[in-house]
Amino acid sequence: xxxxxxxxxxxxxxxxxxxxxxxxxxxxxxxxxxxxxxxxxxxxxxxxxxxxxxxxxxxxxxxxxxxxxxxxxxxxxxxxxxxxxxxxxxxxxxxxxxxxxxxxxxxxxxxxxxxxxxxxxxxxxxxxxxxxxxxxxxxxxxxxxxxxxxxxxxxxxxxxxxxxxxxxxxxxxxxxxxxxxxxxxxxxxxxxxxxxxxxxxxxxxxxxxxxxxxxxxxxxxxxxxxxxxxxxxxxxxxxxxxxxxxxxxxxxxxxxxxxxxxxxxxxxxxxxxxxxxxxxxxxxxxxxxxxxxxxxxxxxxxxxxxxxxxxxxxxxxxxxxxxxxxxxxxxxxxxxxxxxxxxxxxxxxxx
Amino acid sequence: xxxxxxxxxxxxxxxxxxxxxxxxxxxxxxxxxxxxxxxxxxxxxxxxxxxxxxxxxxxxxxxxxxxxxxxxxxxxxxxxxxxxxxxxxxxxxxxxxxxxxxxxxxxxxxxxxxxxxxxxxxxxxxxxxxxxxxxxxxxxxxxxxxxxxxxxxxxxxxxxxxxxxxxxxxxxxxxxxxxxxxxxxxxxxxxxxxxxxxxxxxxxxxxxxxxxxxxxxxxxxxx
Numbered sequence: 415x416x417x418x419x420x421x422x423x424x425x426x427x428x429x430x431x432x433x434x435x436x437x438x439x440x441x442x443x444x445x446x447x448x449x450x451x452x453x454x455x456x457x458x459x460x461x462x463x464x465x466x467x468x469x470x471x472x473x474x475x476x477x478x479x480x481x482x483x484x485x486x487x488x489x490x491x492x493x494x495x496x497x498x499x500x501x502x503x504x505x506x507x508x509x510x511x512x513x514x515x516x517x518x519x520x521x522x523x524x525x526x527x528x529x530x531x532x533x534x535x536x537x538x539x540x541x542x543x544x545x546x547x548x549x550x551x552x553x554x555x556x557x558x559x560x561x562x563x564x565x566x567x568x569x570x571x572x573x574x575x576x577x578x579x580x581x582x583x584x585x586x587x588x589x590x591x592x593x594x595x596x597x598x599x600x601x602x603x604x605x606x607x608x609x610x611x612x613x614x615x616x617x618x619x620x621x622x623x624x625x626x627x628x629x630x631x632x633x634x635x636x637x638x639x640x641x642x643x644x645x646x647x648x649x650x651x652x653x654x655x656x657x658x659x660x661x662x663x664x665x666x667x668x669x670x671x672x673x674x675x676x677x678x679x680x681x682x683x684x685x686x687x688x689x690x691x692x693x694x695x696x697x698x699x700x701x702x703x704x705x706x707x708x709x710x711x712x713x714x715x716x717x718x719x720x721x722x723x724x725x726x727x728x729x730x731x732x733x734x735x736x737x738x739x740x741x742x743x744x745x746x747x748x749x750x751x752x753x754x755x756x757x758x759x760x761x762x763x764x765x
Numbered sequence: 766x767x768x769x770x771x772x773x774x775x776x777x778x779x780x781x782x783x784x785x786x787x788x789x790x791x792x793x794x795x796x797x798x799x800x801x802x803x804x805x806x807x808x809x810x811x812x813x814x815x816x817x818x819x820x821x822x823x824x825x826x827x828x829x830x831x832x833x834x835x836x837x838x839x840x841x842x843x844x845x846x847x848x849x850x851x852x853x854x855x856x857x858x859x860x861x862x863x864x865x866x867x868x869x870x871x872x873x874x875x876x877x878x879x880x881x882x883x884x885x886x887x888x889x890x891x892x893x894x895x896x897x898x899x900x901x902x903x904x905x906x907x908x909x910x911x912x913x914x915x916x917x918x919x920x921x922x923x924x925x926x927x928x929x930x931x932x933x934x935x936x937x938x939x940x941x942x943x944x945x946x947x948x949x950x951x952x953x954x955x956x957x958x959x960x961x962x963x964x965x966x967x968x969x970x971x972x973x974x975x976x977x978x979x980x981x982x983x984x985x986x987x988x
Contacts, residue, residue: 466896468892468895468896492898492899492900493898494898495895495896495897495898496897496898498896500893500896500897502889502892502893504887504889506887506889506890506892506893507890507893508890508908508911508912509912509987509988510911510912510914510985510987511911519894519897519907520897520898522907523894523897523898523899523903523907524898551987552987553987553988567893567897571897577896
């Protein structure tokens with residue numbers, strides 16, 4: 415649906431160049447909810463603005479539905495933009511227009527008749543759950559409601575693509591959740607491709623199917639959200655994941671474990687996805703190997719409907735080799751990922 | 766009591782005529798100046814660097830025009846425009862003659878006021894309109910002007926009030942109106958009561974216009 419080829423954006427001022435991003439390649443499939451995450455200043459807002467040419471890329475192609483939009487004439491570009499919806503961090507609603515008139519705006523631009531507009535606006539407000547607010551002004555609405563108006567407006571011309579530029583960053587967690595639910599519903603119902611730019615890993619975790627991690631103007635890694643979460647490669651990705659899945663053991667506890675059992679114990683971090691999450695691994699360790707398992711940390715989460723969990727367990731046994739057997743059993747029989755934590759440092763860097 | 770009353774209504778015919786003349790000069794010049802000044806202000810904003818119709822040359826020309834015309838003192842502008850006024854209205858004396866210089870004096874003033882009001886419009890809203898495929902004309906007519914309307918109304922109120930002041934200056938070269946009465950009767954003929962009455966009337970008129978403008982702007986403001 416969207417193919418980004420060698421996209422580069424360089425801001426040229428008098429005596430210096432600022433590279434927003436360099437040589438980005440991405441392939442976003444139809445109906446996907448594609449997330450782009452990165453720390454601020456990574457160039458993600460510029461990147462999404464290049465998808466509808468609000469920013470002109472310095473080099474590269476943006477192919478949307480088979481058409482390279484960087485090569486379109488001004489008129490054709492405006493027509494292409496009508497096929498793409500966009501929502502913003504600060505909503506960007508017209509404060510002089512009512513909710514209904516804000517939603518009507520893109521329809522007016524597209525030259526729809528009054529009758530068509532009335533019908534479509536009512537339909538859209540129903541979809542976003544704001545039918546009763548049609549005649550209110552944006553200033554009378556909460557942030558979440560304003561973003562709903564933004565979404566209704568973005569969907570007015572039945573776009574194939576919805577671009578979300580930090581759409582939930584100005585909202586509280588609960589409202590963020592409800593907006594994400596709405597986006598997911600729209601994706602299910604209309605099959606629209608959604609591109610989300612965010613710095614919040616929760617957003618990616620909650621609704622994205624694919625994710626690209628943008629750091630310092632390049633893509634650090636990209637792929638299925640579940641793979642990135644369970645097996646992050648880049649440093650920046652690990653930092654982002656730590657924020658939502660905090661598997662750091664308190665230092666006091668760590669020193670107790672390692673100091674108290676220098677050669678009898680092992681501290682392991684076990685990560686499991688899907689099927690293996692349901693297996694009774696701790697009790698198997700205890701029963702089959704006579705290893706004492708002390709759970710220090712546990713977390714189970716859902717990413718794209720797949721259970722995903724982390725356990726930090728202290729394993730102790732009179733015979734250290736039995737611990738090794740137990741760990742091998744976990745890896746080979748139960749197919750979970752096991753990392754042995756050597757010291758504090760390795761906990762922080764492992765994930 | 767009777768004396769006070771008769772003093773109050775004395776010269777009322779003259780003053781009423783002054784009010785009508787002032788109203789005529791201000792409203793006609795306001796209308797004409799808006800006709801040119803609003804597009805001028807829009808032109809300055811949209812031709813600016815990074816705006817929807819970026820054009821450095823046009824921006825420089827419009828901006829310079831505004832700055833030059835605004836720096837000429839009104840009384841000098843009036844005198845300088847006498848030949849032009851003769852061509853347009855056939856005479857350089859009277860209310861219609863004053864309208865010419867008042868209009869030309871107010872055009873750059875309105876231009877700057879419109880510029881200021883339009884620049885207050887949130888850039889994000891313009892960006893949203895662009896993202897929806899709006900063309901520059903649609904952005905001007907559906908986004909910039911409606912969003913800036915409350916500030917525009919306040920700005921035009923200021924212009925109207927300034928024009929009342931200018932029209933009084935125009936009275937100095939025989940334009941008619943309340944300013945003219947104040948100068949001819951109040952100042953030249955030492956009729957202090959006429960002077961006071963014209964000043965009071967001007968204060969009342971300015972109050973009415975300002976209150977009306979403020980009320981309207983508040984009604985239009987939904988932020």
